[in-house]
Amino acid sequence: MEQKDKYLIIVAVVICIVICCLSPYIASGDPDGLEKSAEDAGVPEDFSIEKINGIPEAIFPDYAFAHDPENQVLQIVALVLGVIATLCVGYAVAAIVRRRN
Secondary structure (H helix, E strand, O other): OOHHHHHHHHHHHHHHHHHHHHHHHHOOOOOOOHHHHHHHHOOOOOOOHHHHHOOOOOOOHHHOOOOOOOOHHHHHHHHHHHHHHHHHHHHHHHHHHHHHO
16 A cells, blocks of 8 residues: 555544534534434334344444433444444455455
8 A cells, every 4th residue: 555545534534523523512412314204204203113124233323322321422432333343444445345346
């Protein structure tokens, strides 16, 4: 990997982390997307598909730690951990594909 490619990856990771740090403060408090559709369909707020199908509970529900969902610092930690996990999985997949070719 060339040096400028490494710099590009570092800059991209820094940008991702900055977005993670800012998003709890600039995100809308109003529901959007899937939550808005669920409200329009009349799905109750306490409806849980996990309990019905036996699916385990999410590690970071609503991008927060379950014991304190309103804590913005913990939301940032959850977002950063999610970004790091996603980047690691992407890197691993790329490495596997590169070795097979």
